[in-house]
Amino acid sequence: MQLDIENDDITTVLKKLQSREAILHKLESISRLGSWEIDLNTQESTWSDMSYEIYGIPKSTPANLELFFSILLPEYKKDAQTRLQNAIQSGEAISFQCQVLHSTGKCIDVLISAQVVYDEDLRPFKLLGTTQDISEQVATKTQAQELSQVMQHSSNEIYIISVETLKYLYVNQGACDALGYNESELLKMHVKDINPKLTNKEILKIRSFLEHQDYILKRTLHKRQDSSTYYVQSYLHKITYHNAPAYVLFDTDVSEIIQLELQYKKQAKVLEYIHDSVISTDKNGLITNWNKGSTTLFEYSEEAIVGKSIAEIYDKNNKYTVEELFIILNTQGNLDIEAYMLKQNSPRIICNLSLSVSRDENDNVDGYIGYIQDITAQKKTEELLKQQTELLQKQAHYDILTGLPNRALFKDRLSQAIISSKRNHAKFALFFIDLDQFKQINDSLGHHIGDEVLIQAAKRLNSVIREEDTLARLGGDEFTIILKDLQSMQSTSIVAKKIVDIMKEPIQIRTHNLYVTASIGISIYPEDATSDDNLIKFADVAMYKAKDAGRNNFQFYSADMTSQAFERVVLESSLRLAIKEEQFLVHYQPQYDTKTDKIIGMEALVRWNHPTIGLIPPLNFIPLAEETGLIIEIDKLVMSIAMKQFSLWYKQGFNPGVLSLNLAMKQLNEENFLTILLDTMKIIAFKTEWLELEVTEGQVMKNPESSIIKLNQIHDLGIEIAIDDFGTGYSSLSYLKKLPLDKIKIDRAFVKDIPEDEDDMAITKAIIALGKSLNLKLIAEGVETQEQKNFLMQNGCELIQGYLYSPPLPAEEIQKVL
Template sequence: MLSLAFIFTVSGASKNQDDAIQVAKNIQSELTHVRLGITQNIHPDSRFQPFPVDEIRHYFQQAEQDLAALNNFAYSYYLFTQQPKLQQDVAWLQEQVLHLRTDIEQDLISSNAASVQTLPIDEVDKTFVEIHHRLTQIENSLVSGLASANQTFIYGLFLLSVLVITLGSIYTVWFIRSRKQQQAYTTLLEDVNQLVRQKNQLLLVANERSQNYLDVAAVIILVLDVDGNINMINHKGCQVLGYDEADLIGKNWFDLCVPNESSGALKELYDGIIYHHQPVLEHLESEVLDRMGSTRMISWKNVLLKDEQGQVTGMISSGEDVTEIKKTEDQLAFLAHHDNLTGLPNRSLLNARLQHALQIAHRQPTLLAVCFFDIDNFKNINDSYGHDVGDELLITVSKRIQEIIRKNDTLARLGGDEFVLVLENLRDKTEVAVIIEKILVSFSQPMTIEDHTLSVTTSIGISLYPQDGLDVNSLIKFADTAMYQAKGDGKNTYAFYAEHMTEELMQRVYIQNDLKEALAENQFEVFYQPQVDLVTNKPIGLEALVRWNHPEKGLVMPSEFIQFAEESNSIQEIGYQVLRQACLDIKELHDEKLFSGYVAVNVSAIQLKDHNFISTLVDLIEETGIQPQWLELELTESVVMNETKEGIAMLSSLSKLGVKIAIDDFGTGYSSLSYLSELPFDKLKIDMSFIRNVLSDEKARTVAEAIIQLSNSMNMTTLAEGIEQKAQKEYLKICKCEQGQGFLFSKPKPLRKLKRWLKKVA
């Protein structure tokens, strides 16, 4: 027989049980904050962002305090039910959280100290998922325990009422048989009626109390009949779904499920459990539509309801709205396979898709192409405009490529400014070239990022299956190799892989490594070639030309290493060293009264795009003590044509500073006359290719004369490069070319030999 003591115990325990459920949810929330605090600070593009260690430590401490409270409840629950599982689960959680906190805090502190992400995120995330599932089990166990206690409470009251009625009936029969007075019989009936009224009152109170317990529960409580119609749903369920209770009672639950294949399977599963005695799924997740049409993900724990004969009458389920948790898990799963910045597949997903594409290409068989993209001079864009502009540029680049490629093609970002495109189901390499050329054309259109208009180019390497490789790693590696060939071919182009490229790439890597050593060991030396007045034959300027004193190869000319310096971004440091040395040397020549002219220094496009270039130049002028007019900066025609608004403004600032500006190799590009008229150029240098044949080639002579006339009409000085014969000099002088440079006057010389030459021609 059910004791009254147990009934009152259940009544008081439910409040503690609700508190325990809330504590479990608090722990879930605190650990979710820890998890997000870690994952939101991890960037696959190699930029490190410090972890919020203090904030993460705070949430760990809160979780440990709540676990201690939950452990106290678990002990009381064990004393009451003699069921140890809840206490064991909580103890496991305490141990896991303690280990997790110790490991994570140490890794986060190490990561912040080294500015490098060292946390084993996959292992940590796996532990978080295990903890989440164990907490969900605990919450469901608590809810189930509460429902069971309420059911037992109501059943106890029912037995008590039956007992009272039975005793009353026995008493009535006995009394009649005793032939007592009618008044006593009437009194007995009144007593029995009073007991029945008391029983009904107790049942009413029990029902109200049970409903109160269900309505204050922190989870959804749902009772379905055998057809799936809703017999009862608590306040939490109505709140989550956005309905009133009256709207839901009698409604078929499966009409609320999201209409898809899984909802149909869910109904079949329910019918199989109810009618065909299939085993009940104690844990189940389903998608449900709320009143606003939004999808909610509910995690259920289910128990069958049976009558006294053991026949199934329905199902009671406790559910938790895990929509936000699922979104977080889906986000984490997405980030595990996608780039956080662009949303493109990352290296992991690329490898999987490429492997699948190779299997298809092998079975059909068809051609497959792997295209490796690298944004030209991207580091300089980051350095000049900042990482925010660089990030937006990468997003814009990814969108432009996606607008051109086919739906079945895969574009992935490996990190930094490197992208890989997989083209499937191709007929021949011509089809690849058509797609790649469309992409290059799209890059020719300037990209506007914030307030900046950027001219961006890309170099692309292509490897083909099965010609170049049969596996993922080989195809990506060879496409990368071909990309470096495209950069070597002048950038803004593409190259198909060929076997000789591997050896050339190794040579390129060796040279780039040697360049780093050369910068560290000051192996670069500045030579000077005089620029003379064609009328007086007197030196008026010096062009600074860099040479590399290689410890093994000897004197290396710029044509053999400048390209590799630009690819490895060493060009800025080399350019700075040459500029500084030229300023020091021209100051020395002036101080020694050997020379009173200027020094001309070549400036690369990368240097000119550096926002700090002017301030660096001003510092050099002040440091070396030279006058700004002693310095002339030479820009190639192609550099001038590719300048942005910021670059043009920089040229104007340099002119106002007093520094002279010359266009080098004029005639080899496609300069616009508007550029020449709007920008502050002081000199045009005719490229030596025209001067070499000026006496024998009518076209070369026509171009040279036109450049001289153009320069004179715009009040600019004209200098002819590559003069090697007196006849060339005399002809140019007749054409009113003011200055010349070439072996006729002097070869490039180191400073010590230049001084001797200057003394000789003085």
């Protein structure tokens, strides 16, 4: 109803205005929209009824701006004040969302809209506005956002697809993570892009199905960005999305489930074809499943046996009846036993039964499963295995060659002896015995002869001890004896002396009369030690003392021996480090021709230049180096240093003569010795005629046949061979004749007491005569006096080496002499 200003009277105008106000109130009620105004001059406020109702404030309450701010939540006050002030100042319409406290105590969301009204002078005189309760809209929006987040971050893949184009309209993060694409990439794709097995025919089939059904559940294959594939369980439902028909898909990765299903199928197939018997029954013992292994084992076909009682193949004479087995299985779930089983046409067999109970989804027993193996043959061999085990047990504790307890059983007997002696306050002695000269027999005559010697030695040792004592072979030529209940040290000595005496008697093996002696070390419990390791260690130390004392004797352990053994270990460790760090120097002792008093050569002599001790003479480390085999590396170092020096002297125009190097037989016996020697000479440019190798008489005679072969190979290269320390060993003249010798070196032991000692003079004359008869050159070492030189010259030895002319000197001093 419109106002007609020109024609309507005041009554009509009022009626029309009242009617319009009623309509406005009705619209406010329908829209839940309250109105209000503020007189900017008087600050008086007017609220509509709906405004009071929205806030839950009685209509009789005077309305003003302070009332509004009193119910406004504190966090919104500053923003509301700013926005209203801006509306008054700018004249622009404003709208903002905030929360107020309803009279019920509940917070509600409201939307405030306002705009200023100006008078005819364009001055702001009123602020008009509306208040709308938007709590439901805000709650709906929040719920939608939360649901969107749940979908977005679900571990399942969620897609929305256009029914028309089959392109993706929405994908969640789970889909992106699973496929390896980002959201924008997937939203450009067609459903077939990630479903490689989805054909047009399959799509038509799905569309057709969904015309009559709301959803479909099926498995499909997804293809990732890297081209790998995986299976998903896909739940597809029809929806409306953005006012258009769409499909929503919830996809779950079921690759592991499919893998398990395949595995279960394979296992079922394996069980069907496994060689062993697998049988299942119902809870009454009637056979329900019978695999091919069961047919093979029991000779019943599946058709003939399924449905019959398991008692058909279970021997009634077993420990448990079938019924008793079921009771046990119902209680404990599984059982492993051996039992007699019955074949169709054969005698009973012994089987290993692994039985278990089967339960339904309510955990009630619904049957039994048995895995059955025929162990009849196994049982028949068990007795044989038992016998073999006893034999192996003996072999594990006894030496096969001698029949004596071995190291393992000896250690056990020693531990028992310690326990027993400790309990009874008794003593016992431990003998550590090493056979002297055994290695030479083994190397020269062969292991078969060596084994016979060990057997005879074991018998001799066993004949000396009592029945309650223990004789053991630790390995090689090492034996131990535990002498129990020791009464006195004298009784220990008596037994030790008996062993020494009996062992030095010749041992006849075939055509050989062999001489083997014993070196014995003795430790006493508890005086020397109370632990098995220390008793063994101390007896071993004492044994080495016996060897140092000339062998063929016995020694009791003392603390001093441990100290010496420790020093030996330290020296060996230092020696190894010295080789690694090349701490060795070479000194040279000139060799002279007495007729011309000119140098005809030099002997290279090693010196150990220890970083803290200084120069260490050869006698302090060479014996240990020879014993440990380190002499090989030392000789290699000396050879390299000396050859380089000689080659340098020749290049500089000096004439140092022939370099004489000591050669250890251990080095000579190395397979690659000649190769190393020739390679070294070639690198250094060292000529063969400049070299002489010295070998000692004692080392050569340990294995003369092998020595002859090796030395001939060296001699054929043009290298001279000299035999050192001649006359101190036990040379066989027949072997001496065969050796490719160029020179005999008369040992200083025969020279040092000339002319006082007539025996030494006689021996020296004989060596010179022997050398001349063999057309060998002769050189005497250790010549220190003019008298010794005169004697040697008079008897035909014209080459000498010794302090009379020069001590061993470093290279720089020798160069002055040259």
